Amino acid sequence: MNNDLLHGELVRLTAENPEVMAENFSRWYQDTEWIRLLDTDPPRMLSGKKWKDLLEKDLDKNTPDELFFAIRTLEGDVLIGFIGLFDLFQQHGDALVAIALGERKYWGNGYGTDAMLVMLRYAFNELNLRRVGLIVFEYNSRAFRSYEKAGFVHEGRVRQYLYREGRRWDLLFMGILREEWLAGFR
Amino acid sequence: MLGFVRLDGIEWTHGTSNLKLAIGDKADRGRGYGGETVSLMLRYAFSELNLYRVSAVVVEDNPDALRFFQRYGFVEEVRRRKAIYRDGQAWDSIHLGILRDEWLAIMEKGVPGRE
Numbered sequence: 001m002n003n004d005l006l007h008g009e010l011v012r013l014t015a016e017n018p019e020v021m022a023e024n025f026s027r028w029y030q031d032t033e034w035i036r037l038l039d040t041d042p043p044r045m046l047s048g049k050k051w052k053d054l055l056e057k058d059l060d061k062n063t064p065d066e067l068f069f070a071i072r073t074l075e076g077d078v079l080i081g082f083i084g085l086f087d088l089f090q091q092h093g094d095a096l097v098a099i100a101l102g103e104r105k106y107w108g109n110g111y112g113t114d115a116m117l118v119m120l121r122y123a124f125n126e127l128n129l130r131r132v133g134l135i136v137f138e139y140n141s142r143a144f145r146s147y148e149k150a151g152f153v154h155e156g157r158v159r160q161y162l163y164r165e166g167r168r169w170d171l172l173f174m175g176i177l178r179e180e181w182l183a184g185f186r
Numbered sequence: 187m188l189g190f191v192r193l194d195g196i197e198w199t200h201g202t203s204n205l206k207l208a209i210g211d212k213a214d215r216g217r218g219y220g221g222e223t224v225s226l227m228l229r230y231a232f233s234e235l236n237l238y239r240v241s242a243v244v245v246e247d248n249p250d251a252l253r254f255f256q257r258y259g260f261v262e263e264v265r266r267r268k269a270i271y272r273d274g275q276a277w278d279s280i281h282l283g284i285l286r287d288e289w290l291a292i293m294e295k296g297v298p299g300r301e
Contacts, residue, residue, distance in 0.1 A: 042199055094269045130276065133266055156264030159283055160239060163200045168238075173264045173281070 005122055006069070008114040013069035013083065013122075018059055021070065022052035024079055028102030037140050038100045040162060064090065071101070071115045080106045083115050085123060085132070093130035093178075095123065107142070116150045124181045133175040137162060144172060151184050152176045188214050191223050193231060193240070201238035203231060215250075224258045232286050239285050245270050246277040259292045260284045 006013040026048045029035060035043040046054070059068065068084040081101035088095040097119055101112050123129045134152065136143050148154075152174035160168035189209035196203045207223060209215050231237045242260055244251040247270075256262070260282035268276035 040197055040200060092269060092271045094266075094271075130271065131266075131268055133269070153267075155266055156262075156281065158241065158263050158281060159261075160285060161200060161202055163238070173266060175267055175269075177268060 005126055006118060007074070008118040009074075010109075010111050010114040011071050011073055011080070011118065013115065013118055014072050015059075016070045016079065018052055018055040020079070021055050021059065021082075022048055024102060025055065026051045028081075028100075031102070031104075034100070034102065034104075036164065037137065037143065038098075064088065069119075071099075071111070073106070073111065078103065078106075080111060081115070083119050085119070085127075088127075088129075093128065095127075095129055095132055097123070097132050097134050112143075113146055113150055116147070120150065120176065120181060124178055129178065131175055131177045133173065136172045136174065138169040138172060144174075147174055150176075151180060153180070188219055191227055193227060193235075195241075196235070196237070201236065202241065203235070203237050203239075204241045204243070205231075206242075220254060221258065224255075228258070228284065228289055232289050237286070239283050241281060241283045244280050244282070245272075246280060247272060247275075252280060252282075255282050258284075259288055261288070 026046065029043070029046065029051075032043040065088040066084065066086050067088065069082065070079055071081045071083055072079050080103040081099065083097065083099040085095040085097055097116070099112060099116055099119070101107060106112075120132060123132050133155070134147060136147060138157070153176060155173045155175050157170040157172050159170050161171045162169040188211070189207070191208075192206040193203050194206070205224070205227060207220060207227075209220055228240060231240050240260075242255050244255065246252075252262070261284065262280060263283050264281035266279040266281070269279035270277045
């Protein structure tokens with residue numbers, strides 16, 4: 001049995017102190033193009049202090065329906081982003097996953113996919129979830145392709161949800177079932 | 187009092203919202219109260235709040251709810267497969283949506299009702 005649950009081939013999932021996350025978040029969140037790939041909320045600027053206060057409250061709460069990890073590279077130990085499970089409905093065995101790599105240098109080189117596979121292994125082999133879902137924006141084709149590679153199946157689109165740059169975009173829903181994970185990846 | 191209706195999850199920059207409706211007593215269902223409530227809420231959402239879309243979520247083990255929303259113009263958009271586990275079985279969670287243009291078209295043709 002492979003017990004190295006939170007290590008992949010390129011990254012590991014970690015917890016970080018609020019000051020560390022605050023420093024990274026306040027830098028990453030200045031990249032509004034990145035926020036528009038991640039969040040439906042309009043980007044707004046928060047000071048380093050505001051981030052620290054927010055994260056201090058947020059990271060230490062022990063809500064059973066959320067699990068948050070920072071992503072660090074195995075080589076060089078660079079903090080490149082975050083990944084988490086949300087809306088964990090314990091009795092249904094279902095959760096939503098969200099991942100974001102704030103360090104653009106690490107896009108397109110398998111780091112995101114590796115982090116996702118670590119997260120899915122944890123979700124299916126340790127949390128024993130039945131399914132993991134996600135939402136990706138129609139204009140984020142890079143992410144959509146990466147999720148397909150990780151085994152997610154397209155489940156439909158919430159039509160014209162996002163209104164940005166003068167036009168509307170769909171929210172794409174994807175999901176991977178436990179049996180699909182076991183068949184493909186283990 | 188028959189039940190409740192709620193429009194929540196409003197994202198103002200996108201003009202989106204989520205509708206929840208429940209009639210508590212089985213004897214009060216199938217009598218047009220839900221339908222009239224949905225019609226009122228959609229008119230409020232689109233004509234007063236100026237929203238662009240209204241979503242609804244139902245579970246596969248409730249086919250009456252799915253048919254209900256479809257009757258009033260909601261289109262099935264997403265099946266989150268086996269998202270709900272109840273009574274020893276896995277059921278899909280179904281997302282539906284109606285856009286303002288679709289609602290306007292229905293209003294033009296006359297108030298929707300039973301077929």
